[in-house]
Structure formats: structure tokens, C-alpha cells
Amino acid sequence: MFASFVEYKPLYTPEGFDATAITPRQVAIRIAEGPVWISVSGDLICGTVSVIPKDDALYIRGMAVLPAARGQRIGELLLEHVERFATTGNFHRLILSTTPFLQEAIRLYEHFGFQRTAAPDDLFGTPLFSMAKAVGEGADLHLPLK
Numbered sequence: 001m002f003a004s005f006v007e008y009k010p011l012y013t014p015e016g017f018d019a020t021a022i023t024p025r026q027v028a029i030r031i032a033e034g035p036v037w038i039s040v041s042g043d044l045i046c047g048t049v050s051v052i053p054k055d056d057a058l059y060i061r062g063m064a065v066l067p068a069a070r071g072q073r074i075g076e077l078l079l080e081h082v083e084r085f086a087t088t089g090n091f092h093r094l095i096l097s098t099t100p101f102l103q104e105a106i107r108l109y110e111h112f113g114f115q116r117t118a119a120p121d122d123l124f125g126t127p128l129f130s131m132a133k134a135v136g137e138g139a140d141l142h143l144p145l146k
Helices: 002-011 014-020 024-033 074-088 103-111
Strands: 036-041 044-054 057-065 093-098 121-123 126-134
Touching (some): 002 014, 002 057, 014 121, 014 126, 024 036, 024 044, 036 074, 044 074, 057 074, 074 093, 074 103, 093 103
Parallel strands (some): 057 093
Antiparallel strands (some): 044 057, 093 126
């Protein structure tokens, strides 16, 4: 996670960066709390995504692709996998939060069908906003995000 976000570190507050570029111990905790997927090229982990259920939604709470692996559709493939998992698990929405300065990630999310859904917020002083995508039958983006 650190290598994927270090170039943006000056745009985060110190606490916001630490909450984003999590430690190996924090990764282990996430693995225990919900599904985590990785993308591997040879012996190198080049991308990852983790999710956790929130009512009828699946919250994407961590996604990263190494800078050297960007442009290879890894983020798109990870999102496709998350969506398949969500529909087979009867979730109706995918939700996530991102920072306004992660423009490439925002373009990916919008290309994948995510829409902004909530007023701006922050992560330890780092600006955030929420995005959602309807999946499966009965999906509704206008339900309150929790």
C-alpha cells in the first residue's frame, strides 16, 4: 500500500496517509475482517483490493496498484472481481471513499460506473468524498450510506 500512495503523501495529512498506506499488521487485520484480493505478476504483488459488508452494500475500503503496474487494467480487473463477488453475495451497491487528488483512480471508478453520492468528508483532515455503483437486482444508489 505504501508504494502505491507515497507519491501522494504530501497531499495527505500525516494521520490520513497512515490510515491509507497501512502496515503489514493492519493488512493482516483486514484479511481477518473481510475478503482481500491481490493481483500478482511473477513473484510481485502489483495490486490489491479489500472489502467489508455494510448492510446491503459492499464497501471497498482499500484498493492500490503499484505505479509500475498502472495502465495494465489491474484496477479494472480487481473491480470486476469485487462486483462479481457482490452480486453473488446479494449485495446491491458497491461503495467507496476517495480523495479528490487521486484523479486516475477517480477516472477508473467513473469509467466503471461509480457516481459521487455523498457530501465531502475527511480522513483525519484529508478531504474525501464517497462514490457508489448499483449492482444486482433491486439496487438503489439513493439509499443512505452508513
